[in-house]
Amino acid sequence: MCEQGQPSLFQTIKSIRYNRCPVCMATLMAPECRLNSDDERAVYALHNNDPHDSGYRRFLSRLTGPLEARVPTGSRGLDFGCGPGPALATMLEEAGMVMSLYDPYFYPDTTPLERQYDFVTCTEVVEHLHQPAQVFRQLDDLIKPGGWLGIMTCFQTEDSRFANWHYRRDPTHVVFYRQSTLQWLADQYRWTLEVPAKDVALFQKLKT
Numbered sequence: 001m002c003e004q005g006q007p008s009l010f011q012t013i014k015s016i017r018y019n020r021c022p023v024c025m026a027t028l029m030a031p032e033c034r035l036n037s038d039d040e041r042a043v044y045a046l047h048n049n050d051p052h053d054s055g056y057r058r059f060l061s062r063l064t065g066p067l068e069a070r071v072p073t074g075s076r077g078l079d080f081g082c083g084p085g086p087a088l089a090t091m092l093e094e095a096g097m098v099m100s101l102y103d104p105y106f107y108p109d110t111t112p113l114e115r116q117y118d119f120v121t122c123t124e125v126v127e128h129l130h131q132p133a134q135v136f137r138q139l140d141d142l143i144k145p146g147g148w149l150g151i152m153t154c155f156q157t158e159d160s161r162f163a164n165w166h167y168r169r170d171p172t173h174v175v176f177y178r179q180s181t182l183q184w185l186a187d188q189y190r191w192t193l194e195v196p197a198k199d200v201a202l203f204q205k206l207k208t
Contacts, residue, residue, distance in 0.1 A: 001026040001132040001175060002184065013163050024184045026132070027156055029174040034130065041105050043172050049085035060088050060152075063123060066196035067150050068095050070204075075118035076100070078142060081125030082107060088123050113138070119148040127153050127173040140189050146207040149191070154199050155179050 005023030012018070017030040035043070050056060071077075073096035079089040084106045089099040100112040120142050129135050143149055154167040156176040167173055182201045186193035191203040 003133045011162060024181050025178050026181045027176040034174050035171055040172050044105060047083055049083050049087045051085060051087035051090040056087055060091060062197040062200050063150050063152050064091050066202055071119050071148060077119045078102060078112055078117045080120050080122050088121055116144045117142055118144060121150045123152040126151055127175055129175055132175050136185060143205045145205055147205050149203040151201045152199060153177060
């Protein structure tokens with residue numbers, strides 16, 4: 001992910017190899033073990049991201065609540081990797097934000113990627129990235145100086161739990177982040193990092 005370290009074998013689980021970067025401490029599924037594009041899309045299409053589901057809204061509120069406390073009403077945001085049912089964007093629009101959508105499978109129009117935003121959200125997205133360094137550079141470009149990047153992903157903790165971790169067992173999850181990995185990202189891009197809730201990271205891009 002950092003394009004600096006040389007990842008080495010971390011664990012092999014049922015023939016799936018996972019590598020660990022000694023610099024950013026990300027854990028990555030070996031490229032040859034990943035699903036192809038069609039199989040990935042089939043898994044994503046099974047996700048039930050109903051914006052009217054109260055339980056799902058509570059889950060997303062771990063990000064929307066802290067973000068709304070930091071971003072004024074009327075701000076422009078991008079839900080990057082919104083999936084087939086952009087529930088988070090719906091919640092933020094209800095809170096008075098102006099939202100754009102992008103998803104390479106379900107909202108593939110790249111026009112929203114041609115401008116900058118007051119904030120960008122990525123909920124349950126960054127664990128799917130085959131080229132995470134490239135995407136994080138893109139996210140940095142999409143955020144205005146002083147703007148925010150909100151990420152939800154399960155932070156990887158004890159290595160002893162990795163093999164049986166529910167998050168690892170999703171075959172579309174190919175990169176796993178420790179909190180220290182996210183701090184490395186913040187330092188790399190000169191962002192500040194807050195962790196306002198479990199598995200939620202809020203980055204603020206410094207004003208120039």
